[in-house]
Amino acid sequence: MAKKDLVELSVVKEFLNSKAGEHACELVRICNSKKIVNDEFIAGKLGLKITEVRAILNRLHYHGVAYYDKKHDSRSGWYSYTWKINSKRIAELILGQQAEEVQKLESKRDFEKNYSFFSCRKNCDNFQFEIAAEYGFRCPQCGDMMNSVDSKKRMNLVNNKIKNIREEIDVLEKFCKAV
């Protein structure tokens, strides 16, 4: 997978969104599209104010996703900044998150394997047998009868989630090895 394609993965889009807001993906695309990109160019492309662009860049920089070259212009006396994206860093950060998520889901799955749960038809909440019994098998929220929840269905849901994340991990790991 090429660097510019990384940002098209939905897991990457979600990540950038959560870390630096709704314009982050487009900003990364713009930075990847040219060798030399400054904040004015990005602002023009995104139709945002320079201060807004800098705020996004600063958030990405904080996570090590964006970095800059600083050059002194001897004529104007100003410093100019050109921005680049560390695509491998994006993949690595997501891999860290995914590893945690898989661990959480696995322990959830192992926990649920050993217990039976009870819930009403509306699925207000799930309770272990002892707690459901204390409530007389009536949902404390809606008052409906609670029955044992099909644990196989729940287990399958969790297993599918784990499988999907593992597939994403696989793609990201291959990307990291290739860059």
Ligand SMILES: [Zn+2]
């Ligand atoms: Zn209920």
